Amino acid sequence: MQEFYGMIGDSHRMREVYQAIELASNVDVPILVQGETGTGKELVSKAIHNYSPRNKGAFVSINCAAIPHELAESELFGHEKGAFTSAHKARKGRMELAQGGTILLDEIGDMEMFLQAKLLRVLEDNVIMRVGSEKSIKIDVRIVAATNKNLLQAINDKTFREDLYYRLSLFQIHLPSLKERKDDIPALAEYFLCQVNSQFNRNISHITSSGLKRLQNYDWPGNVREFKNIIYQTAVKAKNDFITLEEIAAILPDMAVSEPDEQLNSPSWLAFSDETSLYDMEKEAIKKVLALNNGNKQKTAEALGIGRSSLYWKLKKYNL
Numbered sequence: 666m667q668e669f670y671g672m673i674g675d676s677h678r679m680r681e682v683y684q685a686i687e688l689a690s691n692v693d694v695p696i697l698v699q700g701e702t703g704t705g706k707e708l709v710s711k712a713i714h715n716y717s718p719r720n721k722g723a724f725v726s727i728n729c730a731a732i733p734h735e736l737a738e739s740e741l742f743g744h745e746k747g748a749f750t751s752a753h754k755a756r757k758g759r760m761e762l763a764q765g766g767t768i769l770l771d772e773i774g775d776m777e778m779f780l781q782a783k784l785l786r787v788l789e790d791n792v793i794m795r796v797g798s799e800k801s802i803k804i805d806v807r808i809v810a811a812t813n814k815n816l817l818q819a820i821n822d823k824t825f826r827e828d829l830y831y832r833l834s835l836f837q838i839h840l841p842s843l844k845e846r847k848d849d850i851p852a853l854a855e856y857f858l859c860q861v862n863s864q865f866n867r868n869i870s871h872i873t874s875s876g877l878k879r880l881q882n883y884d885w886p887g888n889v890r891e892f893k894n895i896i897y898q899t900a901v902k903a904k905n906d907f908i909t910l911e912e913i914a915a916i917l918p919d920m921a922v923s924e925p926d927e928q929l930n931s932p933s934w935l936a937f938s939d940e941t942s943l944y945d946m947e948k949e950a951i952k953k954v955l956a957l958n959n960g961n962k963q964k965t966a967e968a969l970g971i972g973r974s975s976l977y978w979k980l981k982k983y984n985l
Contacts, residue, residue: 670712672705673856674849678841682709685838690716695788695833697773698811700840702961703888706811707769709838714767719807722766727759730775730962730973737780739796748797760793760806767807773833774814774825775973781826788832808833813963843885843892850881850892857893861900869900875910883917887959948983951976955985 669683689696690713698706707726714724732740739748743758760768770776776784787793788808792801810833819825843850854877858869872880885891898916899908951969958964966976979985 670715671708673853674846676846676848678846679849682840686712687716689713689836689838692836693807694835696809697834697837698809701842701888702813703890704840704842705889706840710769710809710811713809719766723763724767725759725763726769726771728771730772731977733978734777737777742793742795744796745798760804763806765805767809770808770810772812773810774812774816774819781829785829785832843888847881851877853892854896857896858900861897865901867900868906869903869908870906872908873910876908876913879910879913951979952985
């Protein structure tokens with residue numbers, strides 16, 4: 666079983682990824698990692714760091730889509746005491762914490778425009794400035810940006826800076842979807858079965874050939890993340906020391922045939938009584954749309970007509 670820093674697969678597409686990681690590790694320039702949700706962008710970013718001369722430094726990750734607008738600059742660059750109401754003491758930002766190492770800017774396509782301008786300055790001058798300070802801080806950080814969005818389209822839509830794109834994309838790595846590397850499914854299944862056996866004291870030896878064929882016939886819109894979920898579900902529920910086609914089929918169809926758009930267009934998909942509060946209405950609406958989209962936050966935000974950062978805030982608010 667081929668394993669490369671937690672990534673599994675020996676297909677041609679994955680060997681290309683491994684080669685790109687090794688090349689990227691030895692050139693100290695910004696890296697842009699692109700791929701669908703669930704393809705392993707953070708694993709690739711960590712591998713680049715671990716293979717690079719910066720591996721003695723910190724690897725720091727920040728999700729650009731999950732930062733509230735009012736805290737975004739402070740989270741990335743830090744702040745001085747008294748910079749704003751709740752700034753009771755000075756605090757280093759993620760960029761400063763990554764000094765000498767690597768910072769992953771995950772979901773870079775969702776970074777707000779005002780922050781993009783400040784990030785561009787970091788790339789050009791290698792300096793940051795904490796919120797509430799006039800003092801520049803010299804930094805030495807490798808920036809890895811990751812996204813599931815088409816940034817060239819975002820540039821056309823005026824939601825992403827063209828100059829920032831060209832600074833971030835000096836070296837690009839494109840991750841294949843699981844649909845594009847189905848030859849790796851047996852190895853992935855073996856890997857996740859080993860994890861299940863260890864974590865849940867199971868002794869699942871294999872998946873039947875018909876079961877593996879069923880897994881390979883599915884297109885996996887949620888990629889490896891979805892695949893792992895299915896393996897875990899079937900392994901935990903398995904009646905014997907192997908997994909059958911029937912056990913896989915009992916779980917997989919429900920996830921494969923969901924049609925969220927049609928359900929959302931139906932007037933009966935969400936109903937409330939006259940006594941339901943607005944708070945409960947919004948919570949239940951978000952919960953149901955999230956379920957209809959199989960947990961995909963990007964699709965959920967689009968269906969609700971809100972930005973991803975707003976969705977993350979609401980998910981935290983309602984503890985979903």
